Amino acid sequence: MTAPWAAAWGARWGAPGAAAALALLAAVFLGAWLAPRWQAQAAAARQAQPAMPAMPATPPPRPAAPVQLPPAGDAAERVADLLRLASRHGVDVERTQQQLDRGGPLPRLQLGLTAQGRYVELRTFVAAALQADPGLALDRLRWRRATAASDELEADLQWSLWQAPGPSAVAR
Numbered sequence: 001m002t003a004p005w006a007a008a009w010g011a012r013w014g015a016p017g018a019a020a021a022l023a024l025l026a027a028v029f030l031g032a033w034l035a036p037r038w039q040a041q042a043a044a045a046r047q048a049q050p051a052m053p054a055m056p057a058t059p060p061p062r063p064a065a066p067v068q069l070p071p072a073g074d075a076a077e078r079v080a081d082l083l084r085l086a087s088r089h090g091v092d093v094e095r096t097q098q099q100l101d102r103g104g105p106l107p108r109l110q111l112g113l114t115a116q117g118r119y120v121e122l123r124t125f126v127a128a129a130l131q132a133d134p135g136l137a138l139d140r141l142r143w144r145r146a147t148a149a150s151d152e153l154e155a156d157l158q159w160s161l162w163q164a165p166g167p168s169a170v171a172r
Helices: 004-048 072-088 119-132
Strands: 092-101 108-118 136-145 152-162
Touching (some): 072 119, 108 119
Antiparallel strands (some): 092 108
């Protein structure tokens, strides 16, 4: 014979209620048995990790001298250096566009290049160009692949060649 409360409970909740009760009991048992082990493992992992170095209270000092921009008269030579660098890295420059912008606080030559090359060649060219010229900035880079099977990319690069104020050798 079953207890009257068990019969009422079984009739009301049925098999799903019994399964839920068993799952709850199993969770309580496993949690009580596994939680101390998990806590011990977490404590051991925290002790094994090296301590994080403290952040300095003051920011690191700035460089003593600002970056010196090339004079405005060197723009044509800088463009030629950039094109030679592209050639050395296996990037074929198909087209260039130049426009001198004197509207801001510093004159800049906006240079647009349309080039072709493999991804690695284009990436190393851009990195080498930015490292070689302190007044060079990459404003935009877009590339596309003609077909999915092709390893050649067509790239549109928009550069800014920042210049120190002064006379310019670039035609107006």
